[in-house]
Amino acid sequence: xxxxxxxxxxxxxxxxxxxxxxxxxxxxxxxxxxxxxxxxxxxxxxxxxxxxxxxxxxxxxxxxxxxxxxxxxxxxxxxxxxxxxxxxxxxxxxxxxxxxxxxxxxxxxxxxxxxxxxxxxxxxxxxxxxxxxxxxxxxxxxxxxxxxxxxxxxxxxxxxxxxxxxxxxxxxxxxxxxxxxxxxxxxxxxxxxxxxxxxxxxxxxxxxxxxxxxxxxxxxxxxxxxxxxxxxxxx
Numbered sequence: 001x002x003x004x005x006x007x008x009x010x011x012x013x014x015x016x017x018x019x020x021x022x023x024x025x026x027x028x029x030x031x032x033x034x035x036x037x038x039x040x041x042x043x044x045x046x047x048x049x050x051x052x053x054x055x056x057x058x059x060x061x062x063x064x065x066x067x068x069x070x071x072x073x074x075x076x077x078x079x080x081x082x083x084x085x086x087x088x089x090x091x092x093x094x095x096x097x098x099x100x101x102x103x104x105x106x107x108x109x110x111x112x113x114x115x116x117x118x119x120x121x122x123x124x125x126x127x128x129x130x131x132x133x134x135x136x137x138x139x140x141x142x143x144x145x146x147x148x149x150x151x152x153x154x155x156x157x158x159x160x161x162x163x164x165x166x167x168x169x170x171x172x173x174x175x176x177x178x179x180x181x182x183x184x185x186x187x188x189x190x191x192x193x194x195x196x197x198x199x200x201x202x203x204x205x206x207x208x209x210x211x212x213x214x215x216x217x218x219x220x221x222x223x224x225x226x227x228x229x230x231x232x233x234x235x
Contacts, residue, residue, distance in 0.1 A: 002026060002131075002165050008150045016042070019149060019169035021050040023133050030130035030159070031167070032057050034122075035083060036068075037200050038189055039135025039170050039178055041075060045187050046169070047133075048079055057084035057125050061117035062093070063202040071190040078188050086121035093117065103204060110205060110220050117202075126156045131165040139174055140199070140216060147171045175215060 007026075011019050020043060023031050032055035033043050047054040058072060076083055093116055096104070105113045126132060136147045149171050158164035170178065175198070182189060192200050196208030198215035209218040216225070 001163065004150055004152055004165065008148065011149050014149075016169040016173060017046045017049060019167055020046040020133060021052065023131060023165075023167040023169075024050055024052040024054055027129075027131040027165070029053050029055055031055070031133060031165075032084070032125075032129055032131075033133045034058070034135070035072075035075070037135065038182060038193065038198075039137065041187055041189065042178055042181050042185075043133055043135055043169060044075065044079055044081075045181075045185050055084065056081055057086055059118050059121055060085045060087050061202050062088065063117065063204060065192060065200070065203045065206070067191045068200060071188065074188045084125070086125045088117045088121050092120075105205070106222060109223065123156055126153075126158060126164055127161075128159060129164065130158050130162070131167060133167045133169065135170055136168045137170050137173060137175070137178075 007022070011022060014022075024047060033047060034040060035044065035056045035058045044054075044056060072083055075081075096112065096116060100108075132153075136144055138145055138147050147168050149168055151166050151168075153164040153166040156164050190197075190200055192206075196210075197206055197218055198209060199219050200206050201219055205220050207218045207221060209215065
Protein backbone atom coordinates (compact mmCIF):
# COMPACT_ATOMS: atom_id res chain seq x y z
CA UNK A 1 0.00 0.00 0.00
CA UNK A 2 1.30 3.43 -0.96
CA UNK A 3 2.07 5.76 1.94
CA UNK A 4 -0.12 8.62 0.77
CA UNK A 5 1.11 11.08 3.40
CA UNK A 6 4.74 10.50 2.45
CA UNK A 7 3.94 10.65 -1.25
CA UNK A 8 2.02 13.89 -0.79
CA UNK A 9 5.00 15.42 0.97
CA UNK A 10 7.34 14.17 -1.77
CA UNK A 11 5.18 15.66 -4.53
CA UNK A 12 4.42 18.95 -2.80
CA UNK A 13 5.23 21.66 -5.34
CA UNK A 14 6.06 19.14 -8.06
CA UNK A 15 4.97 19.88 -11.61
CA UNK A 16 2.23 17.86 -13.31
CA UNK A 17 4.73 15.87 -15.36
CA UNK A 18 6.59 14.77 -12.24
CA UNK A 19 3.33 13.65 -10.61
CA UNK A 20 2.30 11.63 -13.66
CA UNK A 21 5.72 9.98 -13.86
CA UNK A 22 5.71 9.16 -10.14
CA UNK A 23 2.28 7.53 -10.47
CA UNK A 24 3.48 5.38 -13.37
CA UNK A 25 6.67 4.43 -11.54
CA UNK A 26 4.73 3.51 -8.42
CA UNK A 27 1.91 1.53 -10.03
CA UNK A 28 3.01 0.62 -13.54
CA UNK A 29 0.08 -0.53 -15.66
CA UNK A 30 -1.96 -0.92 -12.48
CA UNK A 31 -2.62 2.81 -12.95
CA UNK A 32 -4.64 4.35 -15.77
CA UNK A 33 -5.46 7.84 -16.99
CA UNK A 34 -9.12 8.82 -17.03
CA UNK A 35 -9.65 10.57 -20.35
CA UNK A 36 -12.43 12.80 -21.64
CA UNK A 37 -11.30 16.38 -22.24
CA UNK A 38 -8.56 18.98 -22.52
CA UNK A 39 -6.96 18.34 -19.14
CA UNK A 40 -6.84 14.62 -19.79
CA UNK A 41 -5.14 14.81 -23.16
CA UNK A 42 -2.44 16.85 -21.43
CA UNK A 43 -2.04 13.97 -18.97
CA UNK A 44 -1.62 11.58 -21.88
CA UNK A 45 1.03 13.86 -23.36
CA UNK A 46 2.88 13.94 -20.03
CA UNK A 47 2.66 10.16 -19.73
CA UNK A 48 4.08 9.79 -23.23
CA UNK A 49 6.94 12.11 -22.30
CA UNK A 50 7.68 9.98 -19.24
CA UNK A 51 8.56 7.12 -21.61
CA UNK A 52 6.87 4.56 -19.39
CA UNK A 53 4.02 2.16 -20.21
CA UNK A 54 0.62 3.68 -19.50
CA UNK A 55 -3.07 2.93 -19.93
CA UNK A 56 -5.97 5.22 -20.80
CA UNK A 57 -9.67 4.63 -20.27
CA UNK A 58 -12.77 6.65 -21.12
CA UNK A 59 -16.42 6.47 -20.16
CA UNK A 60 -18.51 6.09 -23.30
CA UNK A 61 -21.97 7.02 -22.06
CA UNK A 62 -23.59 6.54 -25.46
CA UNK A 63 -24.61 10.21 -25.44
CA UNK A 64 -21.38 12.00 -26.27
CA UNK A 65 -21.06 14.52 -29.11
CA UNK A 66 -20.00 13.15 -32.51
CA UNK A 67 -17.02 15.50 -32.27
CA UNK A 68 -15.95 13.81 -29.05
CA UNK A 69 -15.95 10.36 -30.62
CA UNK A 70 -13.86 11.68 -33.50
CA UNK A 71 -11.54 13.33 -31.00
CA UNK A 72 -11.00 9.98 -29.28
CA UNK A 73 -9.98 8.41 -32.58
CA UNK A 74 -7.54 11.25 -33.30
CA UNK A 75 -5.96 10.89 -29.86
CA UNK A 76 -5.54 7.15 -30.35
CA UNK A 77 -3.80 7.71 -33.66
CA UNK A 78 -1.66 10.60 -32.40
CA UNK A 79 -0.30 8.65 -29.44
CA UNK A 80 -0.41 5.14 -30.87
CA UNK A 81 -2.67 3.87 -28.09
CA UNK A 82 -5.95 2.06 -27.65
CA UNK A 83 -8.35 3.69 -25.21
CA UNK A 84 -10.18 1.29 -22.92
CA UNK A 85 -13.81 2.30 -23.42
CA UNK A 86 -16.18 1.66 -20.52
CA UNK A 87 -19.83 1.30 -21.51
CA UNK A 88 -22.94 1.34 -19.32
CA UNK A 89 -25.04 -1.72 -18.60
CA UNK A 90 -27.45 -1.95 -21.54
CA UNK A 91 -30.50 -3.42 -19.76
CA UNK A 92 -30.24 -0.86 -16.93
CA UNK A 93 -30.13 2.07 -19.37
CA UNK A 94 -32.95 0.58 -21.40
CA UNK A 95 -35.11 0.26 -18.29
CA UNK A 96 -34.52 3.90 -17.30
CA UNK A 97 -35.28 5.23 -20.78
CA UNK A 98 -38.42 3.12 -21.13
CA UNK A 99 -39.67 4.30 -17.76
CA UNK A 100 -38.72 7.99 -17.86
CA UNK A 101 -37.77 8.84 -21.43
CA UNK A 102 -34.51 10.12 -22.92
CA UNK A 103 -34.38 13.46 -21.08
CA UNK A 104 -35.64 12.77 -17.55
CA UNK A 105 -32.60 14.54 -16.07
CA UNK A 106 -34.06 17.92 -17.03
CA UNK A 107 -36.93 17.18 -14.63
CA UNK A 108 -35.38 15.27 -11.74
CA UNK A 109 -31.64 16.00 -11.94
CA UNK A 110 -28.75 14.31 -13.67
CA UNK A 111 -27.80 11.97 -10.83
CA UNK A 112 -29.75 8.90 -11.89
CA UNK A 113 -28.62 9.01 -15.51
CA UNK A 114 -24.99 9.76 -14.61
CA UNK A 115 -24.97 6.93 -12.11
CA UNK A 116 -25.98 4.41 -14.77
CA UNK A 117 -23.93 5.79 -17.64
CA UNK A 118 -20.80 6.98 -15.80
CA UNK A 119 -20.46 6.00 -12.16
CA UNK A 120 -21.14 2.28 -12.44
CA UNK A 121 -18.92 1.80 -15.53
CA UNK A 122 -16.20 3.72 -13.71
CA UNK A 123 -16.62 1.53 -10.64
CA UNK A 124 -16.11 -1.59 -12.74
CA UNK A 125 -13.00 -0.15 -14.40
CA UNK A 126 -11.43 1.03 -11.15
CA UNK A 127 -11.93 -2.39 -9.59
CA UNK A 128 -9.21 -3.62 -11.99
CA UNK A 129 -6.69 -0.91 -10.99
CA UNK A 130 -4.49 0.11 -8.07
CA UNK A 131 -4.56 3.81 -9.00
CA UNK A 132 -6.11 6.27 -11.42
CA UNK A 133 -4.91 9.62 -12.75
CA UNK A 134 -7.44 12.41 -13.27
CA UNK A 135 -7.49 15.92 -14.75
CA UNK A 136 -9.21 17.60 -11.81
CA UNK A 137 -8.20 21.18 -11.00
CA UNK A 138 -9.08 23.20 -7.92
CA UNK A 139 -10.25 26.15 -10.01
CA UNK A 140 -12.78 24.07 -11.98
CA UNK A 141 -15.67 24.45 -9.57
CA UNK A 142 -16.59 25.08 -5.90
CA UNK A 143 -16.89 21.33 -5.42
CA UNK A 144 -13.21 20.85 -6.37
CA UNK A 145 -11.66 23.68 -4.40
CA UNK A 146 -9.75 21.34 -2.07
CA UNK A 147 -8.60 18.68 -4.54
CA UNK A 148 -5.34 17.12 -3.26
CA UNK A 149 -2.53 16.04 -5.57
CA UNK A 150 -2.58 12.51 -4.11
CA UNK A 151 -5.29 10.85 -2.06
CA UNK A 152 -6.92 7.57 -1.15
CA UNK A 153 -10.08 7.61 -3.22
CA UNK A 154 -13.00 8.21 -0.85
CA UNK A 155 -15.64 6.70 -3.14
CA UNK A 156 -14.12 3.76 -5.01
CA UNK A 157 -11.93 0.74 -4.29
CA UNK A 158 -9.35 -0.94 -6.48
CA UNK A 159 -8.23 -4.47 -7.24
CA UNK A 160 -9.62 -7.00 -4.82
CA UNK A 161 -11.42 -4.29 -2.88
CA UNK A 162 -8.13 -2.70 -1.79
CA UNK A 163 -7.82 1.07 -1.26
CA UNK A 164 -7.45 2.93 -4.56
CA UNK A 165 -4.90 5.72 -4.95
CA UNK A 166 -6.02 8.77 -6.89
CA UNK A 167 -3.56 11.17 -8.50
CA UNK A 168 -4.64 14.67 -9.54
CA UNK A 169 -1.50 16.07 -11.22
CA UNK A 170 -3.23 19.26 -12.38
CA UNK A 171 -4.78 20.14 -9.01
CA UNK A 172 -2.57 23.21 -8.56
CA UNK A 173 -2.70 24.61 -12.10
CA UNK A 174 -5.16 26.85 -13.92
CA UNK A 175 -7.12 26.54 -17.13
CA UNK A 176 -4.74 29.02 -18.74
CA UNK A 177 -1.83 26.75 -17.81
CA UNK A 178 -3.58 23.78 -19.40
CA UNK A 179 -4.23 25.58 -22.68
CA UNK A 180 -0.74 27.06 -22.85
CA UNK A 181 0.65 23.54 -22.39
CA UNK A 182 -1.63 22.05 -25.04
CA UNK A 183 -0.60 24.70 -27.53
CA UNK A 184 3.06 24.37 -26.60
CA UNK A 185 3.04 20.61 -27.07
CA UNK A 186 0.85 20.88 -30.20
CA UNK A 187 -1.50 18.12 -29.11
CA UNK A 188 -4.99 17.37 -30.49
CA UNK A 189 -8.04 18.94 -28.84
CA UNK A 190 -11.79 18.52 -29.16
CA UNK A 191 -13.26 20.68 -31.95
CA UNK A 192 -16.06 21.70 -29.56
CA UNK A 193 -13.67 23.89 -27.58
CA UNK A 194 -13.56 26.31 -30.51
CA UNK A 195 -17.35 26.60 -30.23
CA UNK A 196 -17.29 27.85 -26.66
CA UNK A 197 -17.56 24.52 -24.86
CA UNK A 198 -14.77 24.40 -22.31
CA UNK A 199 -15.97 21.63 -20.02
CA UNK A 200 -17.45 18.93 -22.26
CA UNK A 201 -19.68 16.07 -21.15
CA UNK A 202 -22.69 14.39 -22.73
CA UNK A 203 -24.36 16.20 -25.62
CA UNK A 204 -27.70 16.98 -23.90
CA UNK A 205 -25.96 18.28 -20.78
CA UNK A 206 -23.28 20.51 -22.33
CA UNK A 207 -23.62 23.92 -23.94
CA UNK A 208 -21.33 26.79 -24.90
CA UNK A 209 -20.56 29.41 -22.28
CA UNK A 210 -20.63 33.16 -22.72
CA UNK A 211 -17.57 35.42 -22.32
CA UNK A 212 -16.81 35.82 -18.63
CA UNK A 213 -18.74 32.74 -17.54
CA UNK A 214 -16.98 30.01 -15.57
CA UNK A 215 -16.02 26.94 -17.60
CA UNK A 216 -18.39 24.65 -15.67
CA UNK A 217 -21.44 26.85 -16.25
CA UNK A 218 -22.03 25.04 -19.52
CA UNK A 219 -22.53 21.74 -17.70
CA UNK A 220 -25.96 20.89 -16.23
CA UNK A 221 -26.79 24.59 -16.50
CA UNK A 222 -30.28 24.09 -15.09
CA UNK A 223 -28.86 23.01 -11.72
CA UNK A 224 -27.06 24.79 -8.86
CA UNK A 225 -23.24 25.11 -9.05
CA UNK A 226 -22.94 22.96 -5.94
CA UNK A 227 -24.67 20.10 -7.80
CA UNK A 228 -22.40 20.10 -10.86
CA UNK A 229 -20.75 16.76 -10.25
CA UNK A 230 -21.76 13.41 -11.69
CA UNK A 231 -20.50 11.23 -8.85
CA UNK A 232 -17.07 10.39 -10.29
CA UNK A 233 -15.22 12.62 -7.85
CA UNK A 234 -16.03 12.90 -4.16
CA UNK A 235 -14.05 14.59 -1.45
